[in-house]
Amino acid sequence: MEAVVLVVVIVMLLSAVAVLLFKDFLAALAAMSVVSLGLSFLFVVVRAPDVAMTEAAIGAGLSSLLFALALRRLGLWRGQ
Amino acid sequence: MDILDNNTILYIAAFGLMLIGISGIVISNHLMRIIFGIALLEAGANLLLLLSTYHEGASAPIIVADNIPTMMADPVPQALVLTAIVIGVGILALALSLAIRVQRAYGTLDMREVRLKLEQEISDEAGIDMPSSSEKPDDIAKVPLNSVVQQESGS
Amino acid sequence: MRRFTAALFLLGLGVMIAAIYQHIDFSNTAVNAGQAINAVAAEETGAANFVTSVVLAYRGIDTLLELTILFTAAMIGGMVLGRRRVDAPRDPDAGFILRTGADLLFPLLLVVGLYIILHGHLTPGGGFQGGVILAAAFFLPLLARPGITLIDQRVVSLVEGLAGATFIIIGLLAMFDGKEFLTPLLDKGELGALISAGTLPILYLAVGIKVGSELAGLLAHLAEAEALD
Numbered sequence: 001m002e003a004v005v006l007v008v009v010i011v012m013l014l015s016a017v018a019v020l021l022f023k024d025f026l027a028a029l030a031a032m033s034v035v036s037l038g039l040s041f042l043f044v045v046v047r048a049p050d051v052a053m054t055e056a057a058i059g060a061g062l063s064s065l066l067f068a069l070a071l072r073r074l075g076l077w078r079g080q
Numbered sequence: 081m082d083i084l085d086n087n088t089i090l091y092i093a094a095f096g097l098m099l100i101g102i103s104g105i106v107i108s109n110h111l112m113r114i115i116f117g118i119a120l121l122e123a124g125a126n127l128l129l130l131l132s133t134y135h136e137g138a139s140a141p142i143i144v145a146d147n148i149p150t151m152m153a154d155p156v157p158q159a160l161v162l163t164a165i166v167i168g169v170g171i172l173a174l175a176l177s178l179a180i181r182v183q184r185a186y187g188t189l190d191m192r193e194v195r196l197k198l199e200q201e202i203s204d205e206a207g208i209d210m211p212s213s214s215e216k217p218d219d220i221a222k223v224p225l226n227s228v229v230q231q232e233s234g235s
Numbered sequence: 236m237r238r239f240t241a242a243l244f245l246l247g248l249g250v251m252i253a254a255i256y257q258h259i260d261f262s263n264t265a266v267n268a269g270q271a272i273n274a275v276a277a278e279e280t281g282a283a284n285f286v287t288s289v290v291l292a293y294r295g296i297d298t299l300l301e302l303t304i305l306f307t308a309a310m311i312g313g314m315v316l317g318r319r320r321v322d323a324p325r326d327p328d329a330g331f332i333l334r335t336g337a338d339l340l341f342p343l344l345l346v347v348g349l350y351i352i353l354h355g356h357l358t359p360g361g362g363f364q365g366g367v368i369l370a371a372a373f374f375l376p377l378l379a380r381p382g383i384t385l386i387d388q389r390v391v392s393l394v395e396g397l398a399g400a401t402f403i404i405i406g407l408l409a410m411f412d413g414k415e416f417l418t419p420l421l422d423k424g425e426l427g428a429l430i431s432a433g434t435l436p437i438l439y440l441a442v443g444i445k446v447g448s449e450l451a452g453l454l455a456h457l458a459e460a461e462a463l464d
Contacts, residue, residue: 171308
């Protein structure tokens with residue numbers, strides 16, 4: 001279990017750094033989704049299934065949708 | 081893995097997310113990245129709040145009839161985080177719509193340019209010069225707007 | 236210079252957080268409220284999911300205020316974005332696959348969302364999670380066919396207001412009964428049955444519908460805003 005948690009945390013922190021470093025905002029958005037999914041796994045680990053569900057639905061789903069819509073409106077939607 | 085037990089890893093994750101989020105807010109100039117930083121900071125804070133009452137070996141605070149476990153996780157921080165996540169998405173939506181307005185009004189999302197244009201606008205409205213040092217020497221010509229931006233980004 | 240300052244700032248922040256971590260024994264803080272609630276929640280509210288008990292019964296007024304915050308944020312978001320011009324260009328129409336997929340997913344998402352809301356007092360899930368799924372369900376057709384009006388905006392506002400009013404009225408009914416605001420009413424029923432826990436499922440349904448309509452309205456507003464390019 002510890003090894004799995006360690007791997008998830010490393011992936012999460014790396015993609016959190018990637019959110020700030022990626023030039024392409026679409027890629028940053030994808031990395032943000034990865035952070036949210038990793039976080040929802042960690043919520044399951046700390047025995048909070050309700051919160052994990054909320055994070056998966058809102059953090060990984062709805063926020064990404066909001067960000068995607070806003071990027072489209074802002075003219076930053078350039079997937080290369 | 082004797083120093084890296086489960087708790088330490090989780091705390092590193094929470095503090096790391098908060099640290100990355102704060103650095104995103106402070107260092108970036110682009111408004112979108114600042115909003116991303118806010119989202120990351122919020123995620124780290126949520127995890128830290130949940131961790132504050134986490135005991136290893138506790139079970140989720142849900143019971144199946146006649147089977148009450150001896151130790152259950154604290155439901156109060158979970159309820160707080162539940163509401164915090166939902167409020168977070170509201171804040172996010174508000175921030176994004178404000179960013180769209182900024183883009184429409186100033187044509188850019190770079191905070192340095194937005195600040196310069198804002199100051200220019202204010203001083204134009206008031207009919208005075210751009211705010212600058214109070215002991216400005218008279219013989220130096222007014223620096224055009226673009227060169228100031230380049231100077232700041234180059235330093 | 237700027238990079239250097241930023242790195243120095245981050246270093247300081249990291250050292251500060253590490254110092255805090257050294258000095259506070261986070262996991263062993265004495266928090267008694269949670270254990271006390273765990274001991275009595277099953278008898279007092281009749282909900283198998285204690286988080287639901289806390290969200291709707293023990294800290295119900297928190298949830299009410301949170302809904303207010305969400306409402307305010309959605310309203311200000313709508314105000315800030317403003318109306319679109321009549322002649323503003325629309326997004327290109329979605330392809331065949333997205334259209335068919337949206338049609339297929341719409342009823343499924345509706346069922347899943349309502350299931351999660353109605354089982355909020357038994358299993359993980361509830362009004363917030365299910366409400367988000369409902370919002371996604373109503374936004375999907377808008378994504379597939381830009382420009383259609385699935386439901387009139389006034390109907391959405393009406394539903395949202397009614398859901399919020401239901402939440403407050405149930406809270407006030409408890410006060411008429413001589414109890415405190417938002418005390419669970421009705422029969423507690425059998426622990427773990429679908430119809431149990433008194434008014435909690437109704438409250439969660441109100442929360443779900445309110446959150447769903449609010450977020451759907453917000454998404455529709457963002458999608459309606461004019462694209463720049």
